[in-house]
Amino acid sequence: MFTRLKSSTKSSNTDVIRYDYISRIEDAELEERSDYSFKEILIPLSETMFYFTEDEIKEADYDARPVIVLMRSCDIHAVKRLDQMYTGNGPANDWFYERLRDRVKFALIGCGKACPNSFCVDMGSNKTDEYVFSIDMADGKVYCDVRDDELMAAFESAGGTKEDVSPRYVTEAEFRVERPEEVPVELFKDPMWDEYTRRCVNCGRCNFVCPTCTCFTIQDIFYTDNGRVGERRRVNASCMVDGYTDVAGGLVMRKKNGERMRFKVLHKVYDFRKRFGYDMCVGCGRCDTVCPEYISFANCINKLNARVKEVTENV
Amino acid sequence: MCNCGKNEYTPVPSKLQDIIKHTAQEWTFRFTYVGDVKPGQFFQISIPKVGECPISVSGIGPDYVDLTLRAVGKVTDYLFENFKAGDSLFLRGPYGNGFDVHEFEGGELIIVVGGTAVSPVRGVVQYLCETESAKDVHMIAGFKDPGEIMFKADLKDWAEKIDLTLTVDGAPEGYEGKVGLVTKYIPDIPIRDISRCKAIVVGPPPMIRFSMIELVKRGLSEDNVWISDSRRMSCGIGKCGHCRINDKYVCIDGPVFKFSEHKTLID
Secondary structure (H helix, E strand, C coil): CEEEEEECCCCCCCCEEEEEECCCHHHCCCCCCCCCCHHHHCCCCEEEEEEEECCEEEECCCCCCCEEEEECHHHHHHHHHHHHHHHCCCCCCCHHHHHHHCCEEEEEECCCCCCCCCCHHHHCCCCCCCCCEEEEEECCEEECCECCHHHHHHHHHCCCCCCCCCCCCCCCCCCCCCCCCCCCHHHHHCHHHHHHHHHCCCCCHHHHHCCCCCCEEEEEEEECCEEEEEEEEEEECCCCCCCCCCCCCCCCCCCCHHHHHHHHHHHHHHHHHHHHCCCCCCCCCHHHHHCCCCCCHHHHHHHHHHHHHHHHHCC | CCCCCCCCCCCEEEEEEEEEECCCCEEEEEEECCCCCCCCCEEEEEECCCEEEEEEEEEECCCEEEEEEECCCHHHHHHHHHCCCCCEEEEEEEECCCCCHHHHCCCCEEEEEEHHHHHHHHHHHHHHHCCHHHHHEEEEEEECCHHHCCCHHHHHHHHHHCEEEEEECCCCCCCCCEECCHHHHHHHCCCCCCCCCEEEEECCHHHHHHHHHHHHHCCCCHHHEEEECCCCCCCCCCCCCCCEECCEEHHHHCCEEEHHHHCCCCC
16 A cells, blocks of 8 residues: 655654555555655656666566555546556557556545645546545544445455445635636736746756656666666656756757746646646645745636736737 | 556667768668658667667668768767667657658649758658659758758759759858858749648748748748657657647657647747
C-alpha cells in the first residue's frame, strides 16, 4: 500500500507529507493533503529506461508487485489526466508508464474538510466513483465502500460489519474559480502575465507538486569508472524552469517567467480542454501552497477569466 | 508482467551506409531503414550514453533514409566526430505527419526554403520533378553565403526541371550567382492563378515571417501555405511535453502545419 505519511525534516515545523509504502494503516496520514502527490508511483521523479552495456541495450527492470494507492478524489481525477497524456495522446503509448500503471489500483480517502487553497468543487474533481474501496475514519471506526470483488473477499474475511457506506466528499472548497470558455489569441501576449514575470522565481515547485504535470526530459549518462556502460533516464521536467525549450543552436522560446506562467496556466485550464474535452487542473491547491512567492493559481484563473471578459466585451 | 506491446522508446540498430559532406558543419548521414516514411517526417537519432536528437528526413531510398544535420549540439557533435560509413548506430521513428506530396501535384506551387530547411522539402521536390506539373514548381532556395550552399547536385538537377532561384544572403566580390534574401525574389515569381497557388515555406522563423508578408502581398491565401516547424523534443511521440504550443504537439500534430493554423499557435 502506497500512501501519505508524515516524515520529519531537519528543520523544525517543516514536516513533509509525502507518499511511501506502509504496512499498517495507523501510519497513514488520512486528514491532511500530501505536499507532493501520488504521481511518483506512476511517473518517478527519475526513472531509468534503458541500461547500455557495450553493444547491448536492456530495458530497466521494475517492481511489478501490485500496489494499492490511497488517495483523495482530486488525485483520482488526476490519474485520468496522466492516462490521457501517456496512453491517449498520439498513436504510440508510453510503454514505461503502462507497465507501472498496470500494477496499480486506487483507493479513495473520503474528504471531511476542504484542503487549504483547494478549488476542487469548481473543477468538478471533488467526487469520484473510480476506486476499488474507499476509506473514512470516524468515531474510532473505519468505513469502507468496497467496489472490487477480489478485495471484497479480503474485507469479508477480516470480519467487518456490512453496512451501506458512501465516502465523504466536500461540497465547498476553499476557493471558487471561474474558467473562461474561450481564450482569444490576444490574451497570450496580454500584460496580465507581466505580474508573474515580476513575482515568479521559476523554481518549478508548482510543476513538481502538481498531480497532473507529466513532462519529462530524457538524459543519457555513462559511468565515469567505465565509459562503456551507462543508462538512459527520464526525469520530471518543469515548463517554468530554464532549459525547458532550449534547442541545439541556442534558441529559447519563453524567456520571461510571465510567459512560462501563461504557458502553464492556459494548458491547465484551456489548451488541454481544447484537445481532450476536459480541463487538466483538478484544483487540489498544492501549487498555491508550495509557491515561495505566494502566487495563487486560483487567483490567476479568476484574473484570466476577468481579463477574457474585458477583452471580449470591448470588441 | 505487463502486456504493454511495443516499446516505442527502444532504439533500433541501423547501419550507416554513407556520409555526404555538404559543408564543414552540415553532413548527410545515410541510415539503413526499410519501411514507410514521408518527406517532412523525422527520426530520433539515438546514441546510447550520449543522447537522442530529432532530425528530419532529407532523402528516402529503397533501403535507407538520409538525415542531414548540422553539428551544433551534443549528439550531432558526437556523430560528426565518431562515426564513419559502415558503423552501426540507432534510430527510432519515423515520427510526425510529414508532407503529403499528392497535395502539391498538378498545380502551381511556390517553395521558399532557407539553409538546412531544404531537408524536409527535398523529397517533395524530388517527387514533383517527375510529374507533369514540375514546370509549375517555383522554388527559391536561400543560403547564407556561397560556401554554405547544400545539396548542390540536387540543385543542379532541379534547375533543369523546375523554376529554381538559388540565392545567397551575401557573397564575396566576383560571385556570379544571385545575391539577396529569399524575400527579394518572391515578387518576381511568375504565377498564373494566385488564388489557387499553393506554397511551402520552411526555414528560420524570421525568414518564414518575412516570406509570408511578401506572399500575402502577392495575394496568396494563408490556407494554401504549409510550413514545417521544430521544437525541443525528448520523446517524439506526444508524451514529454517539450514541443507543445497551445493545444498542439509539434511531434505528432506537426511538424508540418498549415500556416493559417500555425499562426494562432503562440509559444
